[in-house]
Amino acid sequence: MVLNSIEKLIEKYDNAETTLEEEAQLRAYFESDDVAPHLEHYKPLFQYFSLSQQEQYTKDVPLKPKKTQLYQWISVAAVAVLMLGIFIPNWQGESKSFANLTPEEQEAITQTMEAFNLVSLGMNKGKQQLNSLAMVSENLNQGIEEASRLSEFSKTTNRIFKNK
Structure with a gap:
């Protein structure tokens, strides 16, 4: 009876139709020592899932604050120079034509x-x-x-x- 229900659960598991409780039943069955011989090939799979749940990342992740970059200030300066280059000739008032140039x-x-x-x-x-x-x-x-x-x-x- 138990083996029959486990086989049905494995079929549901292969079709991705199991619930979390059913997967817990499968995990518990395959962690035990009395696994049917024809289902032995599933045992490493469920053991891997049990081991991977216990793994933890223990290293510290360094978070560095962002530094203001020099390139940002260079772009601001470039825009300021362009704006001055456009507006200063218009303040002088007199405009030169090509014929008036040297x-x-x-x-x-x-x-x-x-x-x-x-x-x-x-x-x-x-x-x-x-x-x-x-x-x-x-x-x-x-x-x-x-x-x-x-x-x-x-x-x-x-x-x-x-x-x-």
Whole structure:
């Protein structure tokens, strides 16, 4: 009678349908010395669960307070410099046009614009390469989806024709 109920509980345990009380009954049965020979292979499993419940972590976990980082202050300073760079020229009142600048200033502005154009061209080429890579990634993902559908189709046809 007891062996019969234990076998039923093991079947429920394998199907993940047991309650905590039923699992305690199983644990108690497998901790005893009179376990049926055909159920011996379950004994290490329940012994492991009993031992793992007794384990404790005894080391201290050091909790360090967060330090303010230098990078945070550098970013604040950078924002302040940018804001000053934007607002100070507007306070002076007079604005200069490109024609009113000295030839050295005009040359510096022209060279700066050329450098920005070169950087822009390089970034646009990189962006095009990333777009190509994204398209390859999308096609690869579509191929994977199609392969999984093919696998599902194969499983279904095997079920229909009762092939394993």
